[in-house]
Amino acid sequence: MPNKVRIALDTMGGDHGPSVTVPGADLALVRHPDSEFLLFGDGAVIGPLLDSLPRLKAASRVIHTDVAIKMSDKPSQALRYGRWKSSMWLAIDAVKKAEADVAVSAGNTGALMAMARFNLKMMPGIERPAIAALWPTMRGESVVLDVGASIGADATHLVHLATMGSAMARVLFDLERPSVGLLNIGVEEVKGLEAVREAGVLLRDANLPHLDYAGFVEGDDIGKGTVDVVVTEGFAGNIALKTAEGTARQIGEYLRNAMSRTWRAKLGYLLARGAFRILREKMDPRASNGGVFLGLNGIVIKSHGGTDPEGFAAAVDLGYDMARYELLTKINQTLTLNRQDTASAVASASVATAGVHS
Amino acid sequence: MPNKVRIALDTMGGDHGPSVTVPGADLALVRHPDSEFLLFGDGAVIGPLLDSLPRLKAASRVIHTDVAIKMSDKPSQALRYGRWKSSMWLAIDAVKKAEADVAVSAGNTGALMAMARFNLKMMPGIERPAIAALWPTMRGESVVLDVGASIGADATHLVHLATMGSAMARVLFDLERPSVGLLNIGVEEVKGLEAVREAGVLLRDANLPHLDYAGFVEGDDIGKGTVDVVVTEGFAGNIALKTAEGTARQIGEYLRNAMSRTWRAKLGYLLARGAFRILREKMDPRASNGGVFLGLNGIVIKSHGGTDPEGFAAAVDLGYDMARYELLTKINQTLTLNRQDTASAVASASVATAGVHS
Numbered sequence: 001m002p003n004k005v006r007i008a009l010d011t012m013g014g015d016h017g018p019s020v021t022v023p024g025a026d027l028a029l030v031r032h033p034d035s036e037f038l039l040f041g042d043g044a045v046i047g048p049l050l051d052s053l054p055r056l057k058a059a060s061r062v063i064h065t066d067v068a069i070k071m072s073d074k075p076s077q078a079l080r081y082g083r084w085k086s087s088m089w090l091a092i093d094a095v096k097k098a099e100a101d102v103a104v105s106a107g108n109t110g111a112l113m114a115m116a117r118f119n120l121k122m123m124p125g126i127e128r129p130a131i132a133a134l135w136p137t138m139r140g141e142s143v144v145l146d147v148g149a150s151i152g153a154d155a156t157h158l159v160h161l162a163t164m165g166s167a168m169a170r171v172l173f174d175l176e177r178p179s180v181g182l183l184n185i186g187v188e189e190v191k192g193l194e195a196v197r198e199a200g201v202l203l204r205d206a207n208l209p210h211l212d213y214a215g216f217v218e219g220d221d222i223g224k225g226t227v228d229v230v231v232t233e234g235f236a237g238n239i240a241l242k243t244a245e246g247t248a249r250q251i252g253e254y255l256r257n258a259m260s261r262t263w264r265a266k267l268g269y270l271l272a273r274g275a276f277r278i279l280r281e282k283m284d285p286r287a288s289n290g291g292v293f294l295g296l297n298g299i300v301i302k303s304h305g306g307t308d309p310e311g312f313a314a315a316v317d318l319g320y321d322m323a324r325y326e327l328l329t330k331i332n333q334t335l336t337l338n339r340q341d342t343a344s345a346v347a348s349a350s351v352a353t354a355g356v357h358s
Numbered sequence: 359m360p361n362k363v364r365i366a367l368d369t370m371g372g373d374h375g376p377s378v379t380v381p382g383a384d385l386a387l388v389r390h391p392d393s394e395f396l397l398f399g400d401g402a403v404i405g406p407l408l409d410s411l412p413r414l415k416a417a418s419r420v421i422h423t424d425v426a427i428k429m430s431d432k433p434s435q436a437l438r439y440g441r442w443k444s445s446m447w448l449a450i451d452a453v454k455k456a457e458a459d460v461a462v463s464a465g466n467t468g469a470l471m472a473m474a475r476f477n478l479k480m481m482p483g484i485e486r487p488a489i490a491a492l493w494p495t496m497r498g499e500s501v502v503l504d505v506g507a508s509i510g511a512d513a514t515h516l517v518h519l520a521t522m523g524s525a526m527a528r529v530l531f532d533l534e535r536p537s538v539g540l541l542n543i544g545v546e547e548v549k550g551l552e553a554v555r556e557a558g559v560l561l562r563d564a565n566l567p568h569l570d571y572a573g574f575v576e577g578d579d580i581g582k583g584t585v586d587v588v589v590t591e592g593f594a595g596n597i598a599l600k601t602a603e604g605t606a607r608q609i610g611e612y613l614r615n616a617m618s619r620t621w622r623a624k625l626g627y628l629l630a631r632g633a634f635r636i637l638r639e640k641m642d643p644r645a646s647n648g649g650v651f652l653g654l655n656g657i658v659i660k661s662h663g664g665t666d667p668e669g670f671a672a673a674v675d676l677g678y679d680m681a682r683y684e685l686l687t688k689i690n691q692t693l694t695l696n697r698q699d700t701a702s703a704v705a706s707a708s709v710a711t712a713g714v715h716s
Contacts, residue, residue, distance in 0.1 A: 137608070148543050148544075151551060185506050185509075185592070185597065185600075186596075186600075218597075218600050219596065219597040219598070219599065219600025219603070220600045220604030222601055222604055223601070223604035223605050223607065223608035224604060224607075232597070235543055235551075235594055236593055238543040238544075238577065239541060239543065239597065239598050240601040242543075242544075242576050242578040243580055243598040244577075244601050244602065244605045246578030246580055246581035247601075247602045247605040247606055247609075248609060249578070249581065250495070250496050250581035250582070251605075251606060251609050253496055254637055254641065255637055261632075261633055262632060262633065264631075264632065264633075265629070265632065265633035267629050267630075268626040268629030268630025268631075268633065269626065270626070272617060272622060272623040272625075272626025272627060272630070273626075274619075274620060275616035275617050275620065275626065276616070279613055279616045282616075283612065
């Protein structure tokens with residue numbers, strides 16, 4: 001890691017492009033003055049924005065490109081016209097070429113994943129990518145993955161998710177051995193959970209130094225913060241994430257309606273304004289903005305497309321942390337140990353079997 | 359349907375047994391005076407409770423049994439010692455023998471499903487059971503299924519879920535043609551959704567008279583109330599349900615903490631008490647208590663095990679509605695029409711294919 005954290009931004013991504021991403025970078029820079037930015041996008045738009053943000057301007061280099069990936073494009077379309085030249089591709093490519101330590105984009109998720117995978121390739125030993133989200137809980141925050149990069153998972157993929165998620169939790173929460181739970185459903189003797197059960201056995205037997213396997217957890221354990229890392233395949237994970245977002249919005253709406261119904265309620269609201277502000281901050285989806293792409297030879301962060309500068313800054317912060325505290329190294333450490341342990345487990349199993357058959 | 363709705367209760371089920379289920383039945387009876395109860399369980403416990411509830415006593419018959427299914431038993435264990443004689447079995451058996459129109463239990467879900475399936479058998483044309491939940495939304499309520507009866511689903515099973523869920527929505531919401539969405543994730547070109555896509559095509563082509571197929575929905579659409587019926591396989595459905603419950607509890611906790619931090623907040627809370635009461639009612643999990651077992655030749659309702667009399671009464675109410683408004687007949691109507699439509703679709707497809715090959 002060089003002295004500064006070098007962040008490559010796809011400034012054109014997201015619903016609002018540079019008008020959100022550039023001021024967002026400026027906010028993140030205040031919190032992490034040891035950052036440097038490569039700003040990929042339309043120089044004619046970025047230039048004037050930078051002129052009003054001298055601090056960011058001093059820490060940035062603009063790399064002009066005319067090509068921007070549209071939010072509605074399919075990944076295959078985006079790859080066809082955007083490879084080699086779009087702001088999204090170039091930001092990822094800066095990571096590939098080791099000119100940046102992390103790439104951040106608020107652009108189209110499918111296109112970003114396709115380009116990241118195409119350009120950075122999978123880490124040795126990992127077959128499929130994942131997206132990890134930070135989930136606010138009653139105890140703080142947890143890492144939840146996969147929230148939608150790929151559907152379905154065998155036991156090996158679930159173990160890889162556990163490995164990568166625990167590395168991310170080590171980076172973010174400063175824990176030596178984060179607790180990891182496998183998301184499951186509580187109904188007894190239901191068929192179809194073989195992969196989850198098998199992954200549980202593998203994780204328990206491996207007894208890894210950087211991963212404290214805590215068993216199965218259910219949907220309501222996520223919000224409780226029962227474990228530091230919640231592991232599931234991408235379909236269920238995406239549905240859990242979106243369902244929680246929907247529920248939070250729904251309750252916020254109930255609360256707003258209830259508080260504006262009578263003059264007593266309105267007065268009560270005014271008096272308790274400070275408390276409601278704290279509540280809003282707690283429930284603010286911007287604070288936990290940013291999905292981390294895992295399993296690739298490089299760090300890529302996806303911000304929500306519709307976010308504002310504050311939300312985009314949270315995604316940049318997340319990218320900063322992942323790069324500064326060496327996510328990839330930590331994933332590799334756990335993976336290597338895991339391979340050694342699995343190999344020795346397989347070896348001793350063969351010895352045992354040989355014993356039985358001799 | 360006889361004049362009265364005959365409800366068979368497993369009074370021993372749940373964390374608290376008759377002390378919750380019997381007063382719960384009494385609350386439900388007030389709302390539906392045209393109910394009759396068969397109370398299965400320990401007569402020595404139920405008798406004294408009924409003596410203090412003369413209204414319920416007059417509308418009930420107690421059928422004594424010594425055997426009660428424990429909450430912690432595995433379905434196979436429960437079947438072994440509880441078949442033919444437990445309060446749970448006898449309540450289901452009353453539906454089988456047409457002595458009751460619906461059975462309600464707060465007992466162990468796995469055991470209840472195993473016994474219901476063993477005794478009532480699957481409806482003709484349905485291969486796997488489902489559990490449907492009522493989900494409070496911004497627009498009112500929606501039916502969500504399957505929330506955990508079985509894991510994974512091919513296109514045919516998803517179509518069956520849509521059919522059964524729409525019949526349930528017709529019963530509950532008094533709609534001629536409820537809208538139905540298939541739960542999916544928004545990431546483009548992700549592999550593994552073939553079953554969901556295929557089910558979408560089948561539902562669109564069938565264009566059923568009692569089911570308005572509205573396309574794919576995402577996790578956050580559930581709470582919005584985008585559709586009347588949300589269809590998904592049981593693993594994702596269970597995780598969505600539990601995650602939403604967890605999120606609601608989490609936000610409730612945030613709110614309580616925020617409102618007790620300062621004297622201004624406390625005073626505001628006091629003033630807005632009425633508004634908070636409305637909010638609590640909106641968020642009250644007891645109000646939407648009760649899972650409906652679908653796909654069986656009989657109606658069985660599962661109440662939460664830890665609920666109180668008010669919550670158990672909500673499950674009884676749900677059972678009353680399902681029986682009174684003829685859920686099974688409505689499912690059969692849609693299934694029959696669906697089979698006809700599917701048959702004719704297959705027939706015309708064969709004709710078309712024959713044309714191509716001739």
